[in-house]
Amino acid sequence: MLRYLTRGQVAVGAAFALPPAVCAVLVPFRAGLSDTNTVLVLVVAVVAVAALGHRPAGVLTALSAVVWFDLLLSRPYGQFGVVKPAAVITAVLLLVVGIAVSGLAARGRELKMIALTDDDYLAQIHHTARLAGTSTGPHTVIDHVCRQLVGLLGLSGCRFEYGILMGRPPRLEEDGSIAWGDRCWDADRDGLPREELELRVFHHGRFHGRFMLRPAPGAAPPLAARLVAVTLADQVGAELDAAGTTTSRGSTRS
Template sequence: MRIPLRDTAAVAAGVLAPFAVAVVLMPLRTSVAHTNLALLLVVVVVAVSAFGNRFAGTLAALSVAAWFDFFHTEPYQSFHIEDRADLETAVLLLVVGLIVSQLAARARTMKRVAITDAMHLERLHATTRLARSTSSSDDVVRRVLYELVEVLELRACRFEYGTLIGRPPRLDPDGTVQVDGWIWDLERQGWPEGEIELRAVVRGRYQGRFLLTPEPDSVPPPLEARLVAADLAAQAAAALDDDSVTVGPRS
């Protein structure tokens, strides 16, 4: 499964940024209190954590403590600390760095979740407004096709009217994926190969199915996104059901 580029960059920054900043601060190590240098290094941890994730933040905290010891405590260019005050500063730098990294990563996660939830809600509302304002169920299907590509980060998506043919992997309304009657472990195995069906069903009546084509080796979206996809398919099914009641079954 492919690791997102941002996470890779954050991990690299967690290793390299503390080293680079510690080197840049070397000329100040005899004129600036070590506690002040430690505070400047904590800023690096905050920056890496805000940009990346918890792992990158933790790595940055460990890296900061190590390079503070190596470059800014006597004996220099050694991981040995002779002065007790410097040892306490290094330990506190590590502890504070770990705490700050977790808090910063959590704040970033909460912000991302809030933004994502707002976007999901707008997708559902926009599709509902279209369903109420248009007389064509095809318009709703086309809108849902577009939204499914966006919310599930798909390569492609198409809709099939009519009866079921074959037994491809299926995305169920509860957000799980079934393959041959077994629940597929998305988190560990990624998307199953081939197209994945998402059935458009309303009040027990089958209207068709969306066939989803994920990007190769892509990370499956979280459960919340998969539930939104199921709700979008249900909206398309409702529009198709109303259309069939009005003009008769679609051939």
């Protein structure tokens, strides 16, 4: 069962379970421990949970530590009432530690994910460039990029149209924005439009065709993914330009 739990669920569970467990272990020794030493032990528990990078769990752990410290380790034992100045300071410090450490850990995880995502984007661009240099024709590259776009943008389907411009569907622009008629669609806030959108393929000012992108429900690729999609389309344009392709044949991926 544990392998099916998310990091957030584990962190929240630890937030509720770890402080009372630590306080229960310290109960037999509470008469000989100073409040300072007891609080330092609880800080370790707070940091351990907060280091998971789940901000709410870090705060919950700190609050839980305050409650159980006051109930089990602070005189009068078994009574809750953070009214003494020293107890108030303890509560505030534990809360500050929980917020600060969980915030730092969460930011560290975000930076790590960004680095891993960037590596994946670069690998996709490199893979397409290598395929373009070794393939026997542009159709192989187009099919490959269609598959990449499906995974990259969260699409339910993708097809390529040669040299055709019909209608005015939403358009993925070179800067990663989405133009829809006279307005600019806020893809960062609203994700991709539900309607099929186009990604035009140019090279040296020559229009070769367009990828028609069918978003899956709720698809909301970040700007970096949309820029990678544009780069992949540019690679297809270079391949078509080099091959001198003028055919109207279509390529589809669903």
